[in-house]
Amino acid sequence: MNKKQKKVVVLACSGIGKTYGALAREAAYELVERVRPGVTSLTCLPLLVVNDAEARHLVTENPVLTIDGCPRECARKSVEALGKVVDSPIQVIGFYTAHKNLKPEGVAKLNEAGRKLAMVAADELAAAVDELTQEKK
């Protein structure tokens, strides 16, 4: 198995209408770019909507972590529509519940508290990524 196949695929909710969609996306960026670069891979959720072959292969052949912004769970359900069980399904609101001092606001751009919460979320998600990468070894 090559290294590329060991990457954890991170899929964020693609919502443009809610603060928690923006928070989910920012947490995904923080996780992939700052916290666990090299062992994670970010891909666009709508590629699964159109059944893109490359994205489908990436998702079905690698461990997947989804970060959803609302109870509709578009990210998790879009993966499961491919017949793949999500290895680590995350609801981003849980991070706010655990860190009430960081209230996210804004949709197009998160406020400072929201950006901090995204960093905290990504830091805490590192353990899930590590677990998934260990399982793949």
Place this chain on the structure above:
Amino acid sequence: MDTGNKKVGLISCSGEEIPEGTVCRLACRRVLDELKPHKTVTICLPLFIAGGEEERAFAASHPTITVDGCRKLCAARGTEMLSGKPSRSLLIPEILRRRGLATPSKRRDFGPKEDAVVREVAKEIAAVVDEILEEG
């Protein structure tokens, strides 16, 4: 111009992987919030899969503009496959080329330079909203 209560649906690609996706999201948001707040509505594209009949009827209920960040055209194709044919399909790279705008080099933390690009793209989307409303 009397456009009545008709609202135009905007469906943006999420494009997390590329800067053009961020342009797409932020430009659509600007149209929804500032340029055409009472004439536009949106829906998250993946809700066509994760949602129910009400979500899948979106493109049948509204004239719809899809806005895509790349030539994979997820918003246009996804909407047509799962909801209904969009009235217009816009592509960010084409808008940038037509308007002589540089593609942003980063996919988040947009500053004044990137925000200027977003504003121009939003104007073009808003103009298409007007076209559709004028068509009746």
